[in-house]
Amino acid sequence: MSEEKQSSGTIRKLLPxxxxxxxxxxxxxxxxxxxxxxxxxxxxxxxxxxxxxxxxMGSIVHGYFVDGEVRAAAELRKLGDRWGDDAEAAFSVEEAYQDHGIGTELMGRVIRSARNRSIHHLYMSCLAENSKMQSIARKYEAELKFEYGEVVGEIIPQSANYISILAEAVEDRMGYMLAVLDLSKRLTRAA
Ligand SMILES: CC(C)(COP(=O)(O)OP(=O)(O)OC[C@H]1O[C@@H](n2cnc3c(N)ncnc32)[C@H](O)[C@@H]1OP(=O)(O)O)[C@@H](O)C(=O)NCCC(=O)NCCS
Known part of the structure; x- marks a missing residue:
């Protein structure tokens, strides 16, 4: 993947x-x-x-968008009916976009969303052989536990403060505008 391709992407939350x-x-x-x-x-x-x-599932999904298509995603999922102490995260980056820092960037967004929802334990599980995912989790100081061929990473997000809440709110506003632009481009292409 070229650097140009990577820089053309934007991260925003997916609309329902x-x-x-x-x-x-x-x-x-x-x-x-x-x-x-x-x-x-x-x-x-x-x-x-x-x-x-x-x-x-009420998941919060951040997408990495290139030309209106999601090329990478990070999901923050509740473990019950509502946001509680614990939540789970999962990540996916298409092959052509891997190894360009997108997974790392997405994990930062997920941790901030967890933090702003007063989540105290954020879990991510991956196969034991998934050293790339474990390398990203370590960057965010996750505690990694090896269990039956899987690795469970636990991150304890900091408490929310006005900066973390404001940063997410500003990005949401910007993300909404980008979503509207994506939609209008799609409608124009389809016409
Ligand atoms: C795992 C995944 C999300 C990572 O996303 P990514 O955008 O490729 O990751 P990044 O580029 O942000 O970071 C990868 C890091 O792993 C490191 N890395 C790459 N190959 C590695 C390997 N074989 N062993 C250890 N670390 C490795 C890179 O050096 C990089 O760290 P650095 O930034 O300090 O150099 C992505 O590869 C993916 O979607 N894989 C398939 C689905 C998956 O495994 N999901 C996770 C389970 S939910």
Whole structure:
């Protein structure tokens, strides 16, 4: 991937109407990345159902957008019906966009979203062989525990402060404008 391609991307939260963008991204993952993302091989049908449930699960999904397509995603998921002490994070970056710092950047956003929702324990699990994911988790001082072929990383986000809340709010506002622009470009292309 060229540097130019990477710099053309923007990170913003997906709107509830953009589950199809998440689905298309997850379907584009190469076989190995798909297995790493879900910790086992999954079918296209599984991914379609999974992405369709994004809103029901109340997940916060940050996407890395290039020309209106999601090329990487970071999901922050509740572990119950509402945001509680614990939450889970999962990451996916399409092969052509890997190793350019996007996963690291997305993890920063997820940790901040967790922090602003008073989450005390943020978990991410990955296969034991997924050294890249573990390397990113270590950058954010995650405690890594090896369990039955998987590694569970635990990050304890700092308490929210007005700067973390303001930064997320400003990005949300900007993200909404970018989403509207993406939508209008798509409608123009479809016309
Ligand atoms: C894991 C994943 C999210 C990382 O995203 P990414 O954008 O490629 O990661 P980054 O470029 O931000 O960072 C990768 C880091 O791993 C390091 N790295 C690369 N290959 C590595 C390896 N084989 N072993 C250890 N570290 C490695 C890089 O040097 C980099 O660290 P640095 O910035 O200090 O140099 C992405 O590769 C992916 O989607 N993989 C498939 C799905 C998956 O594994 N998801 C995680 C489970 S939920």
């Amino acid at each position: 109407t953009e589950t199809d963008r998440l689905r298309d991204h997850l379907l584009r993952l190469d076989q190995s990345s798909r297995r790493m993302r879900f910790a086992h091989a999954v079918s296209d049908g599984f991914i379609e159902d999974y992405a369709a449930r994004m809103n029901d």
